[in-house]
Amino acid sequence: MPEQDAIFRALADPSRRAIFERLTEGELGVKELTACFAISQPAVSQHLAALSKAALVVPRRAGRRTFYRAAPGGLRPLVDWVARYRAFWVERIDMLQQLLDEMDE
Amino acid sequence: MNDNELVLEFELSHAPEKVWRALTDPALVSRWLMNTDDMQLTVGQKFKFRREPLPQWDGVVNCEILEAREPEFLSYTWQALGVDTIIRWTLEPIATGTRLKLEQTGFRPDQKQAFGGARMGWKQMAGEQLPRVLAELA
Helix, strand or coil, X not given: CHHHHHHHHHHHCHHHHHHHHHHHCCCEEHHHHHHHCCCCHHHHHXXXXXXXXXXXXXXXXXXXXXXXXXXXXCCHHHCCHHHHHHHHHHHHHHHHHHHHHXXXX | CCCCEEEEEEEECCCHHHHHHHHHCHHHHHXXXXXXXXXXXXXXXXEEEECCCECCECCEEEEEEEEEECCCEEEEEEEECCEEEEEEEEEEEECCEEEEEEEEECCCCCCCCCCCHHXXXXXXXXXXXXXXXXXXXX
């Protein structure tokens, strides 16, 4: 899936991953992010642009400043619900078989 | 089968009538699937399954009976965190007991429901898929 690829590529860089993880904890501006990590402000801005493009972060303009937060549905394309449910049902049916064995006719 | 549905088949060593009871009696269903106390086989009847709440999900699955034809076919909706699907159980007698088919349809890649917020998604991803896929991309 192209969406998944874009997300994985955006998160392939460890600095970007760290920035994204930090933003899942709350909104921050570029200055604060730069203070958190040992990288330059232009580099932070570039990472934010890449994360924005992959729809992983959302900007908010407040006056002359821009704040970023992790997009709530950003990782959604990565969640394979079908696979999760397949595993869930296989386990449940095991329990169904056990119950049937225990039940009276 | 496409990416948006799942189909599973099981052979159970019990008669369809017995399997039907286990699929439809709330006391029995609660023992193998999830807790329910209000499941009733009337078309349009709403009921819930519950599990322990998680930080980003109250643990409730909302259901509504769509069709019930004892002992061969049962269908209800299954709506929970991230999914809005339909479950169809088909029971077929076989020599050794019952062939039980489960279809769950309606998974959509473009679902509007957000996946529990970015933080939960991140914690799950970081531990599971991400390291593996990043290793593949490198």
